[in-house]
Amino acid sequence: MIELHNVTYSYPKQNMPTLRDISLQISPGTFLLVVGPSGAGKSTLLRTINGLVPHFYGGALQGRVRVEERDPVEFGPRGMSDLVGLVFQNPEAQFVTQLVEDELAFAMENLNFSQALMRRRVEEALDQLSIADLRGRKVETLSGGQKQLVAIASVLTLQPSILVLDEPTSQLDPQAAEEVLTILQKLNMDLGLTIVLSEHRLERVAQYADRICYLPRRGASPLLGAPREVLAQVDLVPPLVELGRKLDWQPMPLTIKESRPFAENLKRKWNGFRAPAPRPPAPGGTGTTKGVTTSGAGVIGTTKVVTTGLGFRYGEREVLKSISFELGAGELVALMGRNGSGKSTLLKNIVGLLKPQRGGVRVNGQDPAAIPLEQIARHVGFVPQNPGRLLFNETVQGELEFTCRAHNLGTEKIAGLLEQLGLSELREAYPRDLSTGERQRVALASILIAEPGALLLDEPTRGLDYVSKEKLLAILKRLRAQGVTILMASHDVELVAQCATRILLLGNGDIVADGTTRHVMNDSLVFAPQVNKALRDERFLTVADVLALEEAHQHAAQS
Amino acid sequence: MFHTTAWLLWLAAALVPFTLTKNPFYLFIALGAVAVDYYVLCRHSALGKSWGALLWLGTTVALFSILYNVLFVNVGATRLLTLPAYRWTFNEGVVQLGGAITLESLVYGLVSALSLIGLLVAFATFNAVADHYQLLRSAPRFLYQSAIVLSIAVTFVPQMVLAQAEIREAQTLRGHRFRAVRDLIPLFVTLLAEGLEHSITLAESMSARGFGGSGAPSKTRTPLLQIAIAVGLFMVLTGVVALKYVSEKMVGGGAVVVGAALLVSALWRVGRDVHVSRYRRIRWARRDVLLALAAGVILAVWGAGWWSDSLHFIFYPYPRLKMPPFEPLYGAALVLLAAPALLSKMFPHD
Numbered sequence: 001m002i003e004l005h006n007v008t009y010s011y012p013k014q015n016m017p018t019l020r021d022i023s024l025q026i027s028p029g030t031f032l033l034v035v036g037p038s039g040a041g042k043s044t045l046l047r048t049i050n051g052l053v054p055h056f057y058g059g060a061l062q063g064r065v066r067v068e069e070r071d072p073v074e075f076g077p078r079g080m081s082d083l084v085g086l087v088f089q090n091p092e093a094q095f096v097t098q099l100v101e102d103e104l105a106f107a108m109e110n111l112n113f114s115q116a117l118m119r120r121r122v123e124e125a126l127d128q129l130s131i132a133d134l135r136g137r138k139v140e141t142l143s144g145g146q147k148q149l150v151a152i153a154s155v156l157t158l159q160p161s162i163l164v165l166d167e168p169t170s171q172l173d174p175q176a177a178e179e180v181l182t183i184l185q186k187l188n189m190d191l192g193l194t195i196v197l198s199e200h201r202l203e204r205v206a207q208y209a210d211r212i213c214y215l216p217r218r219g220a221s222p223l224l225g226a227p228r229e230v231l232a233q234v235d236l237v238p239p240l241v242e243l244g245r246k247l248d249w250q251p252m253p254l255t256i257k258e259s260r261p262f263a264e265n266l267k268r269k270w271n272g273f274r275a276p277a278p279r280p281p282a283p284g285g286t287g288t289t290k291g292v293t294t295s296g297a298g299v300i301g302t303t304k305v306v307t308t309g310l311g312f313r314y315g316e317r318e319v320l321k322s323i324s325f326e327l328g329a330g331e332l333v334a335l336m337g338r339n340g341s342g343k344s345t346l347l348k349n350i351v352g353l354l355k356p357q358r359g360g361v362r363v364n365g366q367d368p369a370a371i372p373l374e375q376i377a378r379h380v381g382f383v384p385q386n387p388g389r390l391l392f393n394e395t396v397q398g399e400l401e402f403t404c405r406a407h408n409l410g411t412e413k414i415a416g417l418l419e420q421l422g423l424s425e426l427r428e429a430y431p432r433d434l435s436t437g438e439r440q441r442v443a444l445a446s447i448l449i450a451e452p453g454a455l456l457l458d459e460p461t462r463g464l465d466y467v468s469k470e471k472l473l474a475i476l477k478r479l480r481a482q483g484v485t486i487l488m489a490s491h492d493v494e495l496v497a498q499c500a501t502r503i504l505l506l507g508n509g510d511i512v513a514d515g516t517t518r519h520v521m522n523d524s525l526v527f528a529p530q531v532n533k534a535l536r537d538e539r540f541l542t543v544a545d546v547l548a549l550e551e552a553h554q555h556a557a558q559s
Numbered sequence: 560m561f562h563t564t565a566w567l568l569w570l571a572a573a574l575v576p577f578t579l580t581k582n583p584f585y586l587f588i589a590l591g592a593v594a595v596d597y598y599v600l601c602r603h604s605a606l607g608k609s610w611g612a613l614l615w616l617g618t619t620v621a622l623f624s625i626l627y628n629v630l631f632v633n634v635g636a637t638r639l640l641t642l643p644a645y646r647w648t649f650n651e652g653v654v655q656l657g658g659a660i661t662l663e664s665l666v667y668g669l670v671s672a673l674s675l676i677g678l679l680v681a682f683a684t685f686n687a688v689a690d691h692y693q694l695l696r697s698a699p700r701f702l703y704q705s706a707i708v709l710s711i712a713v714t715f716v717p718q719m720v721l722a723q724a725e726i727r728e729a730q731t732l733r734g735h736r737f738r739a740v741r742d743l744i745p746l747f748v749t750l751l752a753e754g755l756e757h758s759i760t761l762a763e764s765m766s767a768r769g770f771g772g773s774g775a776p777s778k779t780r781t782p783l784l785q786i787a788i789a790v791g792l793f794m795v796l797t798g799v800v801a802l803k804y805v806s807e808k809m810v811g812g813g814a815v816v817v818g819a820a821l822l823v824s825a826l827w828r829v830g831r832d833v834h835v836s837r838y839r840r841i842r843w844a845r846r847d848v849l850l851a852l853a854a855g856v857i858l859a860v861w862g863a864g865w866w867s868d869s870l871h872f873i874f875y876p877y878p879r880l881k882m883p884p885f886e887p888l889y890g891a892a893l894v895l896l897a898a899p900a901l902l903s904k905m906f907p908h909d
Binding site: 315 | 605757761
């Protein structure tokens with residue numbers, strides 16, 4: 001049993017508490033999902049369970065916390081380690097050893113287990129998670145999903161009764177995320193482990209949870225209840241729930257399986273009705289970007305990217321075999337594929353950070369590898385996976401001024417861009433103090449201020465909540481309307497469904513699918529959004545698609 | 560990869576010539592030996608390659624130091640040429656740029672650069688090959704409770720080295736050019752912040768997995784030990800100050816001894832609370848034994864040499880450059896610094 005009674009916690013030097021008067025009771029064997037926007041206190045709540053808060057961070061904790069009759073404030077994280085296993089967002093950052101087997105034994109060594117017991121527990125953990133084949137591997141050679149499974153196994157060896165996971169699937173592709181979540185469900189079902197998991201992508205996890213704890217904002221009271229109860233009351237919901245709410249499906253479906261009867265009814269109701277073919281999205285926005293003239297009437301972009309037979313290998317490992325495609329000016333293309341399929345490598349080849357070993361890349365007819373990087377950056381902007389790698393200035397404004405200075409540009413456009421990206425109020429803020437979504441937008445701003453004609457984004461929604469994703473989505477649509485060519489590597493099928501015009505699907509070093517977003521997603525079981533999985537119809541990728549047809553149908557029925 | 564103890568011994572042996580002497584003969588031999596190690600052991604590993612960029616940076620700084628020495632230090636009897644001199648007053652002294660360029664200042668700049676590059680290559684090789692987990696386990700147990708300190712100590716440098724290439728690329732893509740030392744600020748600030756963030760997450764993970772001992776800390780013993788450590792440190796520091804500034808040496812010496820004893824016993828008691836076991840015993844292979852022997856020979860030969868005639872190792876080219884002394888035994892001992900490269904080829908499967 002996990003009990004929190006009137007818990008209030010403030011980090012050092014902060015006036016406003018992150019957790020305020022929180023009271024929760026979590027029964028043994030519960031699968032609890034903790035959701036809420038960035039900065040609402042999810043990670044803090046999770047760390048309260050094993051005593052990292054307040055032991056590791058300091059600050060003031062009031063109220064009473066009890067975990068299986070133990071007080072984490074008294075015992076501290078070390079004393080709680082046999083009871084609570086904590087898995088972090090980035091598995092790479094938590095590995096201490098180099099070998100999988102050693103990593104699994106690390107916690108047991110710290111608790112002075114005998115060698116025989118350690119051997120037995122390591123075997124059990126490897127079997128429980130079906131990763132026995134990884135035992136002798138170096139952790140650096142594992143895929144993202146495998147790393148996360150090893151991280152889970154490394155805390156399971158202590159046989160804790162509670163497993164706490166802080167956004168464990170945020171960096172994984174849909175398939176790997178599914179593998180991790182299925183394992184967690186199995187541990188919950190078979191071993192009766194209490195699972196407390198925080199996650200932004202509700203569409204992935206809502207179906208597994210027994211209860212949901214929603215933290216609306218920092219210092220606010222949480223909402224705790226059964227998934228249907230909670231999801232009926234909050235704004236941040238997966239597309240399927242949103243659709244169910246809009247169409248008044250009762251009981252509200254949480255899984256694709258539960259939504260199928262409603263979807264079939266809907267299809268029967270439409271009974272072959274087809275709305276007029278949707279027109280291509282009208283270009284919006286006005287203004288001028290580099291090499292691009294935009295107006296309310298139309299858009300003419302100029303930046304074209306062409307790859308021909310591009311091949312690249314890291315040592316013995318061939319990552320890209322023969323990649324050929326063409327990006328037209330003003331296209332927004334999603335680059336999808338499993339972790340390690342070569343998405344980041346392809347982006348780096350396009351921007352000139354890596355040189356193709358076979359074939360070539362042309363950006364507006366020029367070879368990026370033959371031009372100094374700082375010059376390429378004027379034409380092709382690249383936002384890396386970790387936006388923190390770009391940020392070092394004292395203020396947000398300073399970050400943009402730095403890029404302007406580097407490109408010998410004036411600073412007069414900074415205010416406008418900050419306004420567009422919703423960062424005006426944060427202009428004097430220290431970038432590293434911002435939330436993940438805000439950091440991502442600052443990194444984007446620091447690239448966009450140079451007005452590149454093409455933009456390459458590497459996993460831009462990693463760790464973003466729904467609100468931040470909505471903001472990013474709006475920015476991408478606006479950029480596209482301005483004629484900027486965008487290539488975005490992403491695992492986020494819901495975001496891709498909402499904004500991409502085309503998908504390049506990478507697999508085994510090659511492009512295995514290249515087509516319109518509708519076609520590729522409808523044809524895939526893994527890279528399909530929830531709405532499409534429910535209705536299995538190329539016309540429906542997003543909630544808006546379904547609602548548009550439903551509206552047209554109702555209109556036709558009335559007239 | 561070598562046994563951690565053998566590898567630490569090698570590092571200790573490698574640091575000896577670069578910190579003890581400025582004799583160019585010994586420095587050349589030592590640098591050559593560690594460079595062979597770096598080439599053989601590190602050139603294929605990601606961490607080794609990442610160190611490459613830092614080594615280039617270090618070499619550039621070292622070369623700059625030669626130029627600085629030659630242009631600003633005009634002392635020495637052997638004048639090579641004379642440049643126009645520019646003088647200005649700084650902190651009530653006169654600084655001169657240019658003027659007489661002497662052979663002595665050139666040689667002194669060169670040997671200083673050799674020491675710096677040698678230290679860098681030795682650390683790069685050590686870091687790229689070391690098993691950081693075993694290093695962590697080798698740390699004294701009283702440090703275990705400070706997981707964050709240990710994790711920063713052991714992982715900060717490798718993490719920074721691995722991240723620097725990506726951060727450099729990211730900053731270049733913002734149009735930044737790395738031309739002068741001040742252009743490195745975006746690199747270093749980001750490296751520092753990222754490295755610290757990584758170390759903190761690692762320390763959190765280590766604490767959450769029981770690193771540093773399990774169970775609730777004693778409510779009475781823990782504060783007592785903390786007080787003992789604080790008092791011990793205070794006494795040692797007070798004693799040192801007293802020894803330096805007060806004529807009564809007995810008081811200062813006594814405070815240092817008592818303080819040190821208190822500190823050691825408190826830390827020993829802290830370490831006793833930490834009980835760890837080993838999942839696998841790291842065995843000494845043939846190459847580990849041979850490496851430890853080689854390092855031991857270097858330390859013994861140079862230690863004995865320093866003990867018997869420390870002046871032999873001191874090389875100072877001013878006021879007039881003289882041929883530095885060379886003792887074949889000391890030089891031969893330094894050749895053994897290349898043992899890791901040789902042993903990794905001789906016993907590849909150990």
